[in-house]
Amino acid sequence: MSIMLGIDTGGTFTDAALVDERREILGAAKRLTTRHDLTIGIANAIDALPPEHLPAVTLVGLSTTLTTNSVVEGKGPPVCALLVGYDEQQVRASGLAELLGPEAIVMLDGGHDASGREARALDEEAARAAIMNWRDKVSAFAISATFSVRNPSHEIRLRELVQELSGNPVTCGHELASSLGAPRRATTVALNARMIAHVQQLIESVRSILHARRIEAPLMIVKGDGSLIDADAALQRPVGTVLSGPAASVLGACALSGLQDAIVADMGGTTTDIAIVRNGRPELGFDGALVGEWRPMVEAVRVYSIGLGGDSEVRFSGGEGIAVGPRRVVPLSLLASEHPEVLPSLRRQANSSPNASQLRFALRLQNDAALLRRLRSDEKLAWERLGHGPVNIEWVAAEDRTLARALARLERKGLAIYSGFTPTDAAHVLGLSSHWNSEAATLGARIWARQMRRLYGFGAWPDGDAEAPSRQIFDHVIDAISQKLIEAGLHEQGRLVVGQTDKLARMLTEMAMERHRDPTRPSVFSIQFAADTPVVAVGGPAASYYPEVAKGLRIGLYMPRFAEVANAVGAVLGKVCQRVHITIAQPVRDTFRVFAPDGPQDFRTLDEARACASALAAEEARALAQAAGAASVQLEFEEDENSVRNEIDGYVFFELRLTAVASGPPRQSVATPRPV
Numbered sequence: 001m002s003i004m005l006g007i008d009t010g011g012t013f014t015d016a017a018l019v020d021e022r023r024e025i026l027g028a029a030k031r032l033t034t035r036h037d038l039t040i041g042i043a044n045a046i047d048a049l050p051p052e053h054l055p056a057v058t059l060v061g062l063s064t065t066l067t068t069n070s071v072v073e074g075k076g077p078p079v080c081a082l083l084v085g086y087d088e089q090q091v092r093a094s095g096l097a098e099l100l101g102p103e104a105i106v107m108l109d110g111g112h113d114a115s116g117r118e119a120r121a122l123d124e125e126a127a128r129a130a131i132m133n134w135r136d137k138v139s140a141f142a143i144s145a146t147f148s149v150r151n152p153s154h155e156i157r158l159r160e161l162v163q164e165l166s167g168n169p170v171t172c173g174h175e176l177a178s179s180l181g182a183p184r185r186a187t188t189v190a191l192n193a194r195m196i197a198h199v200q201q202l203i204e205s206v207r208s209i210l211h212a213r214r215i216e217a218p219l220m221i222v223k224g225d226g227s228l229i230d231a232d233a234a235l236q237r238p239v240g241t242v243l244s245g246p247a248a249s250v251l252g253a254c255a256l257s258g259l260q261d262a263i264v265a266d267m268g269g270t271t272t273d274i275a276i277v278r279n280g281r282p283e284l285g286f287d288g289a290l291v292g293e294w295r296p297m298v299e300a301v302r303v304y305s306i307g308l309g310g311d312s313e314v315r316f317s318g319g320e321g322i323a324v325g326p327r328r329v330v331p332l333s334l335l336a337s338e339h340p341e342v343l344p345s346l347r348r349q350a351n352s353s354p355n356a357s358q359l360r361f362a363l364r365l366q367n368d369a370a371l372l373r374r375l376r377s378d379e380k381l382a383w384e385r386l387g388h389g390p391v392n393i394e395w396v397a398a399e400d401r402t403l404a405r406a407l408a409r410l411e412r413k414g415l416a417i418y419s420g421f422t423p424t425d426a427a428h429v430l431g432l433s434s435h436w437n438s439e440a441a442t443l444g445a446r447i448w449a450r451q452m453r454r455l456y457g458f459g460a461w462p463d464g465d466a467e468a469p470s471r472q473i474f475d476h477v478i479d480a481i482s483q484k485l486i487e488a489g490l491h492e493q494g495r496l497v498v499g500q501t502d503k504l505a506r507m508l509t510e511m512a513m514e515r516h517r518d519p520t521r522p523s524v525f526s527i528q529f530a531a532d533t534p535v536v537a538v539g540g541p542a543a544s545y546y547p548e549v550a551k552g553l554r555i556g557l558y559m560p561r562f563a564e565v566a567n568a569v570g571a572v573l574g575k576v577c578q579r580v581h582i583t584i585a586q587p588v589r590d591t592f593r594v595f596a597p598d599g600p601q602d603f604r605t606l607d608e609a610r611a612c613a614s615a616l617a618a619e620e621a622r623a624l625a626q627a628a629g630a631a632s633v634q635l636e637f638e639e640d641e642n643s644v645r646n647e648i649d650g651y652v653f654f655e656l657r658l659t660a661v662a663s664g665p666p667r668q669s670v671a672t673p674r675p676v
Helices: 038-047 051-056 066-073 088-094 096-100 124-134 153-165 182-212 231-236 244-257 332-338 340-350 369-373 377-386 393-399 401-412 423-429 438-456 467-493 498-517 542-553 563-570 606-627
Strands: 003-009 013-020 025-032 057-064 079-084 105-108 140-145 170-172 219-222 228-230 262-267 272-278 303-306 312-316 322-328 361-364 416-420 535-538 576-588 591-596 599-603 634-646 650-664
Touching (some): 003 051, 013 038, 013 563, 025 038, 025 563, 038 182, 051 057, 057 182, 057 244, 057 563, 079 124, 079 153, 079 182, 088 182, 096 182, 105 124, 124 153, 140 153, 140 182, 182 219, 182 231, 219 231, 219 244, 228 231, 244 262, 244 303, 244 535, 262 542, 272 467, 303 467, 312 423, 332 340, 332 416, 332 423, 332 438, 340 438, 377 401, 401 416, 423 438, 423 467, 423 542, 438 467, 467 498, 467 542, 498 542, 576 606, 599 606, 606 634
Parallel strands (some): 003 057, 079 105, 079 140, 262 535
Antiparallel strands (some): 013 025, 219 228, 262 272, 361 416, 634 650
16 A cells, blocks of 8 residues: 655644555654754654654655745745836836845846737846846846746846856746736746745755655645645746645645535644635635735635734734734744743743843744855854854843844844744643643743833733733634634625725624624624535644634534644645646737747637647646656646627637646655565
8 A cells, every 4th residue: 555745844833644545644743843954843743653654655745834934924035036128117016126125126128019029129238247246146036028928038048148147046937927917927936036945945855854764755745726746846936836835734624524615724833824615626716826915926726825823923013902923933932942041031021121122032043045145244143143042132132232133134034033922822821732831921921911011001911910911812813813714705705805805804703703702792783604614724723713713703613633734634635737828819810829938929810829829738738747747647728718799890809818737646656565
């Protein structure tokens, strides 16, 4: 019997599961993710599995939330964006200045028009100068040219120059998206370039561990649409792994619960991800997945992802009072569990006057070669200091301002992370969790409550009370989860714009929760959500929060066995699936233009153009599926035609989008017989 090994690497935990061909779980484990060296956390998780099954592993599936988290938190390695033919308005619309920094955007002359003809020649001299200037400062290059989906020649030439002059990884817009919309395509290609280092580090870590344990099975990664892709192929388009973790959790939740219709809610350390499943299949979004504030052009499971998790920072937020997330911090309960030497400092802070630096300890988060090379001398000293353990920010703010400022810059760059008070700590105070240090959580609640009262004038909790503020944070998280569930339901109906959905969901949540917390409150309304569609809650923190969410919204709740490792289970349940889109347009009467991968081709009839597009799309989709690790390939075609037919003009053709879908089971190695 073949056995599959699923691995999910999240911001806080790394999960592993062994699944046999009957989809039965033979073993599961959850261990802390070690961002500074991913191999440690992954190895710890694999080594906690039943060792007798490892020789029989024939497929390894990997999912991750690291790419999703990097988007939500707005952090990542430095990237240079080479934009060809863009104007200032398009750059502003793309949001690249906020994503990468304005200095990392290079605008070059060139580009094509909507028909695929060259609008201006590519300025290769300026391109060479930009590449030479940035090659040692960034981890990758992102290239996007106007109308490159109609003619990619300028992007292809720039890619050749980057490879010739720098050797850095490079990604092009036409490789990732087939839709028009230059600003969003630029954002997509920049996010893709930013993720290359994350995915490369993860793949190298997993491969080294598998090799050390003599597991020679193929390594696949879950894409955002729930399909699998060979690890090497994923490195070419890592943006496709955005929402990899949520997609895997949907597959795992359906398999573990056995439900065909459900709302899957996955709560991790950094994000909460919600997807609606009908007839056993999650809905796919082809207009781009919404991740944090960004909507890259990737085909993915339609997931509603927010920066709310067990490790989200609890902070003061002006008129709203308490806000949770989106920034991830190290829970104080986890900090003290791993570094008990911080407890004396927390005890002192609990008995001293409050200040904004309390509860803050800085730790190393991850090693990023490109970022480390660009550190200033004071930042290098701060990095070396973090190598010896957590640094008390309250102390350095008072005694060494230079070090404090350098640590703050390391945190903004994603190299370091702060500790803080989190929902996980509140759950420890309330007795809902106990796996880490409860004393640190209690001290943190008292210190945080005093900060809120005396620094910001918020809250009326008795001095020294840890439970009341923790209960208020708990209720806030319950409300936030409930609102997002209702938003997902409203979005499924497709009848409201985003602003209306948010306001209506907030109002409905308040009405439902007021009724739940005070059943004696009179109301002419009875709010019931998802009467026939239960919630399947998975993820580490879910057990602390979703029972209360279910009571408040009066919904069915499933928390299946192994729910805490649903992502790892789902990481091996997908199939390989590659889609290739080719557009046919009619620029003038009796001319049908196929926007082929190597440039436009014209035909006299639509049938000729369709035949050419079908052949090209099929060839590329089949090749992509085989490169992605499909053992066999089945082809299907989809068409989306934009045309009209009326009495005056008869049939008028505008555009046709032809899609070739190549799918098949992943290749597996030959199973090694297990010892009897």
